[in-house]
Amino acid sequence: MKAFEYANPTSLKDALGLLGSSWSDANVLAGGTDQISLMKDGIHAPKRVVNIKNIKELGGIKKAGSNLRIGATVTLDELAGNAMVRGEFPSLVAAARGVGSPQIMNMGTVGGDLCQRPRCWYFRNGFGLLAMKDGKSLVENGQNEFHAIFGGGPAKFVSASSLGPAFIALGAKVEIAGASGKRSVDAASFFKSPASNDDREIDLKPNEIVTGVLVPMAKTNDATYEVRVKEGLDWPYATASVSLKMKGSTVESARVVLGHVGPTPVVAEQAGSMLAGKSIDESTAAQAGEAAASGAQPLSGNAYKVQLVKTAVKRALLEAAKRA
Amino acid sequence: MANYSWPPMEKRRVIGKRISRLDGPEKAAGKAKYNSDVRPDGQLHGAILHSPHAHCRIKSIDTSAAKAISGVTSVRVVAGPGSEIQWANAEIAMVAARTEEIARDAVRAIKVEYEVLPHLVREDRLDRTGNRAKPSGEVVTGDPDAALKQSDVVHEGDYGIPVITHCCLEPHGSTVQWNGDKVEFWPSTQAISNVGGDLAKGIELAAGNVHSHMDYVGGGFGSKFQADVWGVQAARMSKESGGKPVKLFLERGPELTIAGVRPSVYAKVKIGASKDGTLTVWDSLSWMTGGYTGGGLNGDLFPYVYRNVPNRRINHTAVSTNSGGSRAWRAPNHPQVSYVTCAAMEDLAAKIGMDPLDMFMKNADFTVRPAVYRAQLTKAAEMIEWKKNWHPRGDKTGGAIKRGLGLAVGTWGGAGHPSECRSTIFADGTVELSLGSQDIGTGTRTIITQVAAETFGLPMSAIKLSIGDSTLPVSGASGGSTTVGGVSSSSRIAAINALGKLLEAVAPAMGVAADELEAVDGKIQQKGKPSNSMTWKQACSKLGVGKIQETGRNDPRNPQGLNTLGVGGVQMADVSVDIETGVVKINKVVAVQDCGLVINPKTAESQVFGGAIMGICAAIMEERVMDEMTGRCLNQDMEFYKLAGIGDIGEILVHMDITPDNDKRGVIGLGEPATIPTIACIANACANAIGVRVPTLPLTPRNVLNALAGRRMA
Numbered sequence A: 001m002k003a004f005e006y007a008n009p010t011s012l013k014d015a016l017g018l019l020g021s022s023w024s025d026a027n028v029l030a031g032g033t034d035q036i037s038l039m040k041d042g043i044h045a046p047k048r049v050v051n052i053k054n055i056k057e058l059g060g061i062k063k064a065g066s067n068l069r070i071g072a073t074v075t076l077d078e079l080a081g082n083a084m085v086r087g088e089f090p091s092l093v094a095a096a097r098g099v100g101s102p103q104i105m106n107m108g109t110v111g112g113d114l115c116q117r118p119r120c121w122y123f124r125n126g127f128g129l130l131a132m133k134d135g136k137s138l139v140e141n142g143q144n145e146f147h148a149i150f151g152g153g154p155a156k157f158v159s160a161s162s163l164g165p166a167f168i169a170l171g172a173k174v175e176i177a178g179a180s181g182k183r184s185v186d187a188a189s190f191f192k193s194p195a196s197n198d199d200r201e202i203d204l205k206p207n208e209i210v211t212g213v214l215v216p217m218a219k220t221n222d223a224t225y226e227v228r229v230k231e232g233l234d235w236p237y238a239t240a241s242v243s244l245k246m247k248g249s250t251v252e253s254a255r256v257v258l259g260h261v262g263p264t265p266v267v268a269e270q271a272g273s274m275l276a277g278k279s280i281d282e283s284t285a286a287q288a289g290e291a292a293a294s295g296a297q298p299l300s301g302n303a304y305k306v307q308l309v310k311t312a313v314k315r316a317l318l319e320a321a322k323r324a
Numbered sequence B: 001m002a003n004y005s006w007p008p009m010e011k012r013r014v015i016g017k018r019i020s021r022l023d024g025p026e027k028a029a030g031k032a033k034y035n036s037d038v039r040p041d042g043q044l045h046g047a048i049l050h051s052p053h054a055h056c057r058i059k060s061i062d063t064s065a066a067k068a069i070s071g072v073t074s075v076r077v078v079a080g081p082g083s084e085i086q087w088a089n090a091e092i093a094m095v096a097a098r099t100e101e102i103a104r105d106a107v108r109a110i111k112v113e114y115e116v117l118p119h120l121v122r123e124d125r126l127d128r129t130g131n132r133a134k135p136s137g138e139v140v141t142g143d144p145d146a147a148l149k150q151s152d153v154v155h156e157g158d159y160g161i162p163v164i165t166h167c168c169l170e171p172h173g174s175t176v177q178w179n180g181d182k183v184e185f186w187p188s189t190q191a192i193s194n195v196g197g198d199l200a201k202g203i204e205l206a207a208g209n210v211h212s213h214m215d216y217v218g219g220g221f222g223s224k225f226q227a228d229v230w231g232v233q234a235a236r237m238s239k240e241s242g243g244k245p246v247k248l249f250l251e252r253g254p255e256l257t258i259a260g261v262r263p264s265v266y267a268k269v270k271i272g273a274s275k276d277g278t279l280t281v282w283d284s285l286s287w288m289t290g291g292y293t294g295g296g297l298n299g300d301l302f303p304y305v306y307r308n309v310p311n312r313r314i315n316h317t318a319v320s321t322n323s324g325g326s327r328a329w330r331a332p333n334h335p336q337v338s339y340v341t342c343a344a345m346e347d348l349a350a351k352i353g354m355d356p357l358d359m360f361m362k363n364a365d366f367t368v369r370p371a372v373y374r375a376q377l378t379k380a381a382e383m384i385e386w387k388k389n390w391h392p393r394g395d396k397t398g399g400a401i402k403r404g405l406g407l408a409v410g411t412w413g414g415a416g417h418p419s420e421c422r423s424t425i426f427a428d429g430t431v432e433l434s435l436g437s438q439d440i441g442t443g444t445r446t447i448i449t450q451v452a453a454e455t456f457g458l459p460m461s462a463i464k465l466s467i468g469d470s471t472l473p474v475s476g477a478s479g480g481s482t483t484v485g486g487v488s489s490s491s492r493i494a495a496i497n498a499l500g501k502l503l504e505a506v507a508p509a510m511g512v513a514a515d516e517l518e519a520v521d522g523k524i525q526q527k528g529k530p531s532n533s534m535t536w537k538q539a540c541s542k543l544g545v546g547k548i549q550e551t552g553r554n555d556p557r558n559p560q561g562l563n564t565l566g567v568g569g570v571q572m573a574d575v576s577v578d579i580e581t582g583v584v585k586i587n588k589v590v591a592v593q594d595c596g597l598v599i600n601p602k603t604a605e606s607q608v609f610g611g612a613i614m615g616i617c618a619a620i621m622e623e624r625v626m627d628e629m630t631g632r633c634l635n636q637d638m639e640f641y642k643l644a645g646i647g648d649i650g651e652i653l654v655h656m657d658i659t660p661d662n663d664k665r666g667v668i669g670l671g672e673p674a675t676i677p678t679i680a681c682i683a684n685a686c687a688n689a690i691g692v693r694v695p696t697l698p699l700t701p702r703n704v705l706n707a708l709a710g711r712r713m714a
C-alpha cells in the first residue's frame, strides 16, 4: 500500500474541499470494506484518503416528501434492520442481507455498495478495468465464468452492487454533491459501462461524493432473488430485483432489473413490458424470465448464467406477487 | 520385559473417554500463540518479490534502489540473471526491513527485466498439452480387451477433479534469528523435531545449532515439513541484518499458489460388469498435473479399493505445467482416485439399473477387507436411511429441488511413526512427559496426556506435557496419519517404564513385589487388595531427592501391538440440487470409519468432521483457476477460491467403528482416511438427484447446469 494522507472531515463542505480533480489525488473512505483492499492490491493509490463516516448529514434514514432518503453512510446492517425499509422495500432488505457476513454488513455502507469497484479477477489482479492484453480481451479469451452476459461493449466485468438493481427497480435517484453544488441522477443512469481503463463504471467525478439515495414511497410490490452458492462471504452469481405496480391481481407496470450479469445493472425492458396487464403465475413469471434472458450474449464459459437470469427473474416475480 | 499392552477396554478410565481437547480454550480465546504471532525483540519484516510471469528468464535485476531505502537491512536475490522461472509467483528476491511497509516498498523498488517465455498452465484438455505430457507406461492385468467385449454391460465416462491448493489459515513461513553460530527458529511446521535440520542444511550450519520451537500451527495438511526457501532466506537475511530476527510468512496469493497444491486428475474410464453387477474390467486413461515437475499421482491406484478386479488396464500421464508444485495434501492421491472410481462404479450401476449399494457390496471381495466394507456399507446405509431415501437415478418428484444419495469408499495406512518420549516422575509427585512432537490441531496434546493419565492412574491435570521443541526427544513428523500411533505408543512405553521404577521403589515399603502393584485413582495399591495402598504423593516421596526418568520408543518395525495400520471407510451423502440454478446443498454426510483403538472418540470424530468438511469444500466449490492468457492463477484469494462456511456444510454424522475386534488391533491414524470418500459420495449423490453425471468437479452452478444442458466445457 502506498503511503497516504488521512483526512477526517466532519462537514460535507470540508470533505469536498479535500477531494481532488483526479482519482489519484484523493479517494473517499466509507466502511473501507472495498477501498482498503483496493489500496492493498495497488489498484487504488490515492495521495489522500477522506473518511466520510463522521459527516452527520450523510447518515440516517428518513422520510423526505414522497421519498425515503437513505444516507450514503447508512450501513448495510442498518438498512436491512430499518423498520421503514423492511415495511416498504423488501427487495432492498434481501439485497443487503444477501451480503451475509455480519462484519461486512456492519462496516459496508449504501454509498460504498453503489461505488464499489468490480470484482473481475483480471481487474483485481492488475490487468485493468477492460483487461486487454496485446489487443485481446483477457475475459473473452480467458476465464470468464463469473463475467458479463449482457452489455456488448468492451467492458466484460459485472457490476458488483446488489443494491443497485433494487434501487433501479424502485425508481430511486442517487444524490451527489460536488464543488459546484448538488445534483441527482436516476439510479439507472448512475451506472455506466466504461469505454476505457481510466473511466469509472459510475457517473461520479473524483471530486464528488454520493450523499444519499431517494427512494419513492410508491405503492409497489418488490422483491429481490439472488442465486448464491455460499451462505456468507460470497457474491451472487446473478440477481433479479423487481417492482410491480398492481391493479388488483393484474400488473399495471413492472420493472425487472438484473444484477451481476453485466457491467451495469441491466434493466430488462421486455420482461417488464410483457407483464403489463397480466397476473403473475408460474407461467407468466417464467415467460418474463425468458424475455429477460433473450438479449444475453454469453462468453465461452458462462452460458450457464443465462439460465440463472431466467430463474432469478421468475422467482423474484413470484415472490413479489405473494406480497400483492 | 514389561507388558506395554493397552489396558483392557472395560478397565480404562481415561483412554476411550470423550475428552475435550486441552488447548481448545486457549485457541478459542485467542491466547494460543502461533509462530506467525511470535514477535521476538527487534524483529524485522521480510517480503518477497514474486515472478509476475509463468515462464520467463531473468535478464537483469537491479536492487540498488531497494538497498538505498532507509530501514532496509537486507536484500537477497534468489533468482539472478539467467535464471529460468517456471511458474508465476516463484521467488526472485527477498527483503528484510524495519517495518512491513518498508519491506514492501523495497520489493517494489527492485527492477527486473524479464524475457517472457511461452507457458502452459492448464491441463484439463490433454490434446492441448503437447510435449508437456509424459505418459508413464501401460499397466495391464488379465485381458482387458477381451473382458470389455465379453462384459454384459460396459460404461464409458469422463471424470475430472481440478487442482486444489493448500490453503492453510496460517500461511507458510517462519521467524528466524541467526546470531553468531546459533539459530533460533520459529517455523509453522508439521515436523518440529526435524525441520531445524532441514534449515541447517540450507544454511550450511551444524544441525545442532538450530533450535526450533512451535506451540501451535494453523494448518499444514501435508504441506509443512520443510524449512523451505522462505526459512532459509529469512535466516540469511537475519544474519545479514546483524542477527536480528526476521519474520517471513507468505502472503495469501503466494500461499495459494506456491506453497503446495493437490494434483488434478482427469480420466476417461471404461468399466464393465456382468448383468448381476459383478465387476469384470477397469480400463482408464488418466492424466494430471502436479506443477512443473508434472508428477504427484500414482495412476496404478485405479480402480480404487476394488483393486482386485480381474482385468485392468491403466494408462496414466503426468503433465508438466508452469504452475506451483504439489505437496502432500491430506491423503495424497486418494480422494481423486476415490472420486474417479466410485463415480464410474455408480454410473455403471445406474446403467445396469442396480442400486449402487448392492454393487459396492457385491464386489467387496475385490477389496482387501471385504468384511469391513460390507459392515461399513450396512452401517452407513442405516444411518442415512438408504433404503427409504435412495431412488433410481434422477429424482422424479416435481419442482426444481432434486434430492439424491450417493456413496463412496476409502482406505489408508496410518501406522505409528518413530517416536521417543521421556517420562519423568519427581519426588514431589509431579509427572512430566516430553517429546519432540507437535499438535497440528488434531488433539495430539490431549491424547498423549490421556495415555499418561491412564498409565499412572492420575487425573489428566496431574500430567505436564512438553512438545513443540527440537531439544526434546525426537518424534516423527505429523504426516501420513502416523502421529497418534507413534506418540501414544512411545508415551505408553515411557510411562510404563517410569511407573515400573516407581513401583520397584515402593515395593519394599508395601511388603509385596513390584509386579503385585498397580497405579489406580491416584494411588499405588496391591492388585486384588486395594486396602494395601499409598497415595501417589506418598509413593513418590520415597524417591527422596531423586527422580525417575525413563524413555519409551515406538519402533515402527516392532510396535508391540500398540499400533498398526490399514483401515477402510465408507461415506454417504444426501444432497439437494436446484436444477434451475445448479446450486448444490449438502443435507447430510455420514461417515463410518474404522480406526483400531480409539483413544478419544471426541477428538477422533472431530478429525472426521474436519475431513468431511474439506471434502465438501472440494466437492462443491473449491478449484484453482489457471488462466492460459496470463499464465496466472486468477483466484489466489479467499474470495474466488471458495471454501465452505459453517452454513454450507449441512449435517455430518460420524460413526467410529469402536468394537473389541478393532480395539485389539491397536491405535491407527485417522486424519487422512476421513477425508477420502467425501468428494465422491457427494458427486454421486448429485448424479442420483439430477439424473446426469456432472463429470468435472466442483459441483458449481456452471458445471451442474452445463451437465444438465448437455454442454461441454469450453
Ligand SMILES: Cc1cc2nc3c(=O)[nH]c(=O)nc-3n(C[C@H](O)[C@H](O)[C@H](O)COP(=O)(O)OP(=O)(O)OC[C@H]3O[C@@H](n4cnc5c(N)ncnc54)[C@H](O)[C@@H]3O)c2cc1C
Binding pocket: A027, A028, A029, A030, A031, A032, A033, A034, A035, A036, A052, A072, A073, A098, A099, A104, A107, A108, A109, A110, A111, A112, A113, A114, A115, A116, A117, A160, A161, A162, A163, A204, A208, A209, A210, A211, A233, A234, A235, A236, B639
Ligand atoms: C466477501 C465480500 C462479499 C460481498 N458480497 C457482496 C454482495 O453479495 N453484494 C454486494 O452488493 N456487495 C457485496 N460486498 C461488497 C460490500 O457490500 C461493499 O464492499 C460495501 O458495500 C462497500 O461499502 P464501504 O462503505 O465499505 O465502501 P468503501 O470500501 O469505503 O468504498 C468503496 C468505494 O466506493 C467509494 N465510496 C464509498 N462511499 C462513497 C460515497 N459516499 N461517495 C463517493 N464514493 C464513495 C470509495 O472511494 C471506494 O472507491 C461484499 C464484500 C465482500 C468483502
